[in-house]
Amino acid sequence: MKSPSPYLAAGIAALTLALAGCGAASTSEDESTTDADTRTVTDATGTEVDVPAEPERVVTLHYAATQPVYDLGFMPVGQGAFDPGIVPEDIEDEVGSIPVVADAEEPKLEEIAQVEPDLILAPNIYDEEVVTQLEDVAPVYTFTLRGGDRAEWTQRTEEVADALGVPERVEELQEEFRSRQQEIADTYTDVIEGTTVAVIGSYEENSFYVWGEENMTGTLLTPLGLTWSERENAIVEDEPEPEAAVSPEKIDSAVGDADVLFLDSNLRAEVNPFMRDLQETTLYKELPAVRNDRVFPIGKNTVAGYTDANYTLDRVEEALQEMRES
Template sequence: MKLNRIITAVIASVASVGLLAGCSGDGKGDSEASGGAETRTVTDSSGADVEVPADPKNVATLHYAATETLMDLELPPVGQGGYQEPTVPKDWVDELSDIPVVAQEEPDLEKLAEVSPDLILAPNILEPDMITQMEEIAPVYQFTLRGGDRANWQQRVQEVADAINQTDQLAKLDADFEAEQKRIAKEYGDAIEGTKLGVVSSYEDNSAYLWGSENMVSSLFTPLGFDWSAKEDESIKKYAKATQGGNKSGIKEPEAQISMEVLDKSLSDADIIFVTSNMRGEYDELTQKMLDSAVFKDLPAAKAGHVYPHGKATIAGYADAKYGVDMAEKAIRDYQKG
């Protein structure tokens, strides 16, 4: 089926229920044109003002970074970006498996149109032409995935919640999460005071990926009382590239891919090393290869047996964040044993 035929059919269907209505200046839709449906105007991460349904019912997400927030809020999308099963909470697997996948590296416009979204949540890495094509299907709100604000995952979650008009509901999730961090910091603060932490992943053969003190993982672990590896931050400052990972902002992010040859210099001062895993505490093949390397095994933290899985380094929402903090508490208990 040709795309223009799909889009025409979708627009006709959506228009029939009044979701493509115009918007007056006060954020309420024109009832005559919209059949009573209301809209509101929000500003997305690109700076664009986007007219969205005031109460969207059929939200499509093009990346799991937005899907998780909807799942956290118990508002599953009608279409979603691709994901790997072990990287999502176990109790979400069945529900997510029933939601059509409408995007992998790029959106599949035909599949996207078929789920009839009234709002599309897109990461800020897509080309303008793709955004324009999707706007023929439904309003497109771009949220922050890459760029200078990448580390602030709570900002991204807030953006998604704002787009779907759920910021009040999000506030309780945030309060509960911060309370848990404070509990752990109070309970274990004396034991880990002055303990230096490093976080590392591996996404390519013969390389490691460093996550620094200004990255999203720091927002999980620093409030618990950890200090950050100064050596890791130094390496990131030296090796970070503004073009990595689809970043189009031109701003270096506080993370860096390095060769294994400089890994020893990057984490030599870390007392504990957290290693990125899935949401089951398992390592993938590349990560295991890094862990098995002579250079990694020679790190002081590895020799002392203080290497632990922590979950995901790219935090999509509060489910990821809570898992990471839970894993950190387990690591702290082990570290206390000496």
């Protein structure tokens, strides 16, 4: 990541004054603190971090941690910025009321200090200087957002659970999710068997994304027994991560072998304007899956947690039911 901006650096002075005031007011409390009040955990970078035994005021600096936090039964007191539509409708107002204390580039130190966190969950995108500045506010646990383990979305939830001290809750989520995958696989065997799927998304003009079965969505679909597109797998075969941007002119050679096409969407089953533009092209309309009316929104391909994963299973189950009835 780039060096801290002048704004971030300027915030340090104000932050130092604020922390100094807090320290003076709470000296007697600090003196009574015992080792039982903290736990030592190892974060995604291999760093040992002393975190509160029972965190009460957690800040998440990216939505990839915000969702696991509420999946595990907590709500942060500060959060990173996120796009509308990726939060479940039933908690949209609650999550939307939480102060945003980080943008896509960097944390906002003054805003973070104002919400008085006792634990900060930071993505592994910040340089050491930024992490050090955050540590002046509260203990910092770094979780996996980028890198070779990116597709292991369940690992990220495990990391957050470790930081929060609730590993038993993530075990419950895992067991429930795997049971649901098996139930869908058993219920729709007749539809799933021999069905080839592909997943695409679009985030800019004149381009769309394809993913191989080793990506996040693949971990949701292939355990159901669905077969991944050989063409899509081939395109990403030599990529460092199982994804690639492709020109719209190559859409048939990318996913033309798929019986079913799943589209990246938000949690309202809405695709973005770039995907809508792609859907208006002749080559897209000529895809076998499109001609056979086998195209379905599937939710977020960048799975933040079990909320995203279960939303995808909801959409897949609806698609399988529709295919059975057609």
